Amino acid sequence: MRSLLEIGGRRAPFLRRSALRLALAARRMSREGRVDDGREEALLDFVRKHAALGDVDATIEAIDRFCYERAVMMNVGDEKGLILDRAVARARTQSALELGTYCGYSALRIIRAAGATAHLCSIERSPANAAIARAIIDHAGRSEQVTVLEGSLEDRGATISRLQVECGLAPGCLDFLFIDHDKAAYVSDLERILQLGWLRRGAIVLADNVRVPGAPAYRSYMRAREGMQFATIERRAHLEYQTLIRDLMLESEYLGEREGPRSGD
């Protein structure tokens, strides 16, 4: 049974001390990537103890259980995870890219929803997080379908080259992009991907935490392009593992690049 703190029937495990630390430092942590109190390592131990080897459903469930019962983490979580699953299915995903792996929770949800023939490349700036994510994904039996690369799109092309060489990313290849890393880099990293032409027309771009910690520039960016380059649905939900604080995910269909006016037009 879940040991949740509740207020008026709403789930509020974030009132625990571990969760308060997480909430106070949310923006810094999504950039730096770690709580540094041992919870990521404890999660890996918990998964190994409570999920059968090779069982992706049990691994995802064990991570959710750890977050409700032991320590809150910055995974997308079970509620927003359903929005993620549906967006992956909507894009008929065979090739996906994720920005911000953390411990591999959303990577497992993406690859489970995409099916046995799909592939996901996920990039993570923190080497410690990337190592834990690889171990968890391996435990779930999905390491052949998920490549976790250490790096960021801001490292002067090094990670972009690895994505091209090791994951085969090329113009028009991506069906699905999940943006869930440094909130200040959402727009610049999406623009890099657009310049590389990796998104196919009709691809889905899903961005998490648009309300909390907040990515207002990304929201404005999508609003300015509505009906032209992207068609966006704002999906309302709650911040992970509680139901008091609201959050927002932006699900945007890529409509393609419009031809600019030609001379003489």
Ligand SMILES: C[S@@+](CC[C@H](N)C(=O)[O-])C[C@H]1O[C@@H](n2cnc3c(N)ncnc32)[C@H](O)[C@@H]1O
């Ligand atoms: C909110 S967590 C990702 C959660 C994960 N998507 C999930 O739902 O399971 C954000 C992660 O992005 C990583 N990160 C921050 N800035 C980054 C960047 N510029 N490139 C790649 N990863 C980054 C952090 O180290 C952290 O692990």
